[in-house]
Amino acid sequence: xxxxxxxxxxKLFKKKSTIxxxxxxxxxxxxxxxLARIKPTIFPAKTMFAANFxxxxxxxxxxxxxxxxxxxxxxxxxxxxHVLTQRYSRPLVLVSKWLVLLTYSLLLYVGSSLLPSYLKxx
Numbered sequence: 001x002x003x004x005x006x007x008x009x010x011k012l013f014k015k016k017s018t019i020x021x022x023x024x025x026x027x028x029x030x031x032x033x034x035l036a037r038i039k040p041t042i043f044p045a046k047t048m049f050a051a052n053f054x055x056x057x058x059x060x061x062x063x064x065x066x067x068x069x070x071x072x073x074x075x076x077x078x079x080x081x082h083v084l085t086q087r088y089s090r091p092l093v094l095v096s097k098w099l100v101l102l103t104y105s106l107l108l109y110v111g112s113s114l115l116p117s118y119l120k121x122x
Contacts, residue, residue, distance in 0.1 A: 004088055004096035012070065012100055021062040025108060029055055029115050055112035063105050070097055 012018055032054055036045040074080035083093055 001088075001092060001096065004093060005099055008070070008096050008100040009103065011073070012066065012104060015069065015073075017069065018066065018104070021066070022108065022111065025055055025058055025062070025112055026115055028058055029112065033116070055115075056109075059105065059108045059112060062108065063101065066104060067097075067101055070101070 032043065036043040074083065084090060088096075
């Protein structure tokens with residue numbers, strides 16, 4: 001199981017889109033933080049900080065995109081045949097993909113929670 005998990009993590013983090021999603025999330029949070037300082041009547045800072053500078057909405061879209069690309073890339077590059085012919089069962093392969101998505105979502109949520117704290121102190 002750990003081998004499948006590591007393989008899926010490696011495949012996820014070798015994609016450029018995974019890194020770009022984190023960068024886009026940080027940029028959006030930074031833009032909202034700047035807007036909260038410039039226009040506090042439109043973007044109240046306390047409300048924006050409590051909402052993690054609107055990061056949760058973007059994380060949902062990034063997770064849907066990551067899940068879709070994890071499956072479609074297996075078929076696109078023909079690696080699904082290799083994965084399914086290994087000694088692992090299909091449910092185990094699917095569970096490893098879910099665990100990788102859970103790890104990625106936790107990473108995005110923790111990152112989006114720590115960034116506002118950093119921006120508030122800066």
